[in-house]
Amino acid sequence: MTRMYDNNHMNSYIHPELAELLPSELLAVCLESKISKGARLFTEGKTPKWMFYVTHGEIALIRNGVDGETAYLQRQRRGFVAEASLLSDRYHCNADALINSSLIKGPIPALKDWLSKDAQFSLRWIKMLSAEVRRIRMQNERLALPTVRARILHLLNTGNQGTVFQVQGSPKLMAQELAVSHEALYRGLAALEKEGKIIRQDQLIRILD
Amino acid sequence: MTRMYDNNHMNSYIHPELAELLPSELLAVCLESKISKGARLFTEGKTPKWMFYVTHGEIALIRNGVDGETAYLQRQRRGFVAEASLLSDRYHCNADALINSSLIKGPIPALKDWLSKDAQFSLRWIKMLSAEVRRIRMQNERLALPTVRARILHLLNTGNQGTVFQVQGSPKLMAQELAVSHEALYRGLAALEKEGKIIRQDQLIRILD
DNA sequence: CGTACTTTTGAATCGCATCAAATCTGGTGG
DNA sequence: CCACCAGATTTGATGCGATTCAAAAGTACG
Numbered sequence: 259m260t261r262m263y264d265n266n267h268m269n270s271y272i273h274p275e276l277a278e279l280l281p282s283e284l285l286a287v288c289l290e291s292k293i294s295k296g297a298r299l300f301t302e303g304k305t306p307k308w309m310f311y312v313t314h315g316e317i318a319l320i321r322n323g324v325d326g327e328t329a330y331l332q333r334q335r336r337g338f339v340a341e342a343s344l345l346s347d348r349y350h351c352n353a354d355a356l357i358n359s360s361l362i363k364g365p366i367p368a369l370k371d372w373l374s375k376d377a378q379f380s381l382r383w384i385k386m387l388s389a390e391v392r393r394i395r396m397q398n399e400r401l402a403l404p405t406v407r408a409r410i411l412h413l414l415n416t417g418n419q420g421t422v423f424q425v426q427g428s429p430k431l432m433a434q435e436l437a438v439s440h441e442a443l444y445r446g447l448a449a450l451e452k453e454g455k456i457i458r459q460d461q462l463i464r465i466l467d
Numbered sequence: 468m469t470r471m472y473d474n475n476h477m478n479s480y481i482h483p484e485l486a487e488l489l490p491s492e493l494l495a496v497c498l499e500s501k502i503s504k505g506a507r508l509f510t511e512g513k514t515p516k517w518m519f520y521v522t523h524g525e526i527a528l529i530r531n532g533v534d535g536e537t538a539y540l541q542r543q544r545r546g547f548v549a550e551a552s553l554l555s556d557r558y559h560c561n562a563d564a565l566i567n568s569s570l571i572k573g574p575i576p577a578l579k580d581w582l583s584k585d586a587q588f589s590l591r592w593i594k595m596l597s598a599e600v601r602r603i604r605m606q607n608e609r610l611a612l613p614t615v616r617a618r619i620l621h622l623l624n625t626g627n628q629g630t631v632f633q634v635q636g637s638p639k640l641m642a643q644e645l646a647v648s649h650e651a652l653y654r655g656l657a658a659l660e661k662e663g664k665i666i667r668q669d670q671l672i673r674i675l676d
Numbered sequence: 677c678g679t680a681c682t683t684t685t686g687a688a689t690c691g692c693a694t695c696a697a698a699t700c701t702g703g704t705g706g
Numbered sequence: 707c708c709a710c711c712a713g714a715t716t717t718g719a720t721g722c723g724a725t726t727c728a729a730a731a732g733t734a735c736g
Contacts (some may be wrong), residue, residue, distance in 0.1 A: 614692090615691080615692070616691095647692080
């Protein structure tokens with residue numbers, strides 16, 4: 259359950275986002291790895307050694323509250339995890355695999371090294387972080403809405419461009435992302451569908467009007 | 468009501484955070500400016516020309532929902548505004564002054580220029596953005612909590628180190644930050660005080676136990 | 677075919693938003 | 707200095723919406 263699989267040098271062809279972001283020399287020292295459902299990717303307080311990029315699966319940043327209950331800081335299905343810890347001397351939260359996942363990891367010392375000598379790479383990194391800031395701010399705005407209905411509509415309107423919204427993972431995960439109970443989400447979606455504002459088809463939600 | 472005051476070259480001595488972050492040549496081309504309560508600092512869709520740093524006052528990032536109601540993406544009393552738009556070709560939201568405010572602004576082309584040639588500056592910028600990402604993620608975690616009580620406790624426990632929490636601005640603004648009604652916040656604080664978990668003294672909240 | 681999980685509906689309860697009103701506060705001008 | 711006003715703080719009452727618990731129906735998978 260908590261075993262890490264073997265590491266292998268990665269195949270850059272299949273990860274365009276990384277290939278565009280990282281200098282090729284850096285890409286060459288990145289490794290592919292896998293992690294099993296339930297395993298811990300890194301631990302709060304430890305010194306960051308690797309940057310992670312999720313290619314398949316789902317990784318969650320987790321903090322444990324005083325009561326022992328777990329709070330999700332971020333959930334990542336495709337993209338960076340802990341990109342904000344790159345220059346930190348310690349991780350600020352735990353990261354667990356919610357399902358079996360595939361990752362690419364890059365050694366942080368080398369990353370820092372390149373950032374400090376390759377200003378163009380730094381610029382790209384800044385751009386990536388800026389996009390992340392905007393994304394999280396949007397999520398903030400969403401969670402500040404008082405009703406389930408409003409949060410759903412906000413997600414449909416801003417989570418995706420165009421008239422079709424793709425549910426990431428499952429409706430239950432979507433409920434967690436909206437910080438509402440899954441029952442409330444199901445009811446909210448059903449209400450919107452009855453009103454003719456959306457049409458659900460499997461993983462897709464068609465937005466009308 | 469919407470008049471901008473004159474600009475002046477800034478006095479770097481009084482802003483240590485900026486002085487540590489920016490190269491001195493960049494600091495030299497920054498300007499001080501003031502903005503009146505209610506005035507708009509920048510507008511969604513426009514091309515970013517200036518980076519802003521709030522020294523006194525309060526600036527809010529604002530998006531208008533479909534119903535015309537306003538949603539707050541960020542509120543800044545001291546620190547950067549729109550730091551995530553530095554490399555964007557357009558602002559992603561509006562920014563208004565909630566009260567008369569003092570700002571320092573730096574020209575974005577010069578900032579970009581320096582970022583692309585001064586890797587150490589880029590590193591510091593990355594560090595600043597990373598801290599912002601962590602801060603907003605924390606706020607996310609807070610808003611995901613279902614009850615007013617839990618949000619208050621989360622803010623008290625994480626919003627500040629140590630046993631004393633300083634209310635930023637006013638309790639009403641604190642309520643908005645927690646996305647609860649001010650009545651609910653007052654009641655929540657009163658309940659916590661009656662339970663002996665906190666003691667309120669003006670702007671300070673002493674956390675017991 | 678059974679087991680585990682998801683989806684859905686139902687009912688009870690609780691907390692919060694909202695509306696209302698009273699008190700308190702600081703600031704302004706007469 | 708006091709009268710006044712605008713806003714903040716506080717308390718109360720009501721209704722709605724969401725959580726929670728429960729249970730049924732649907733679905734995937736070995």
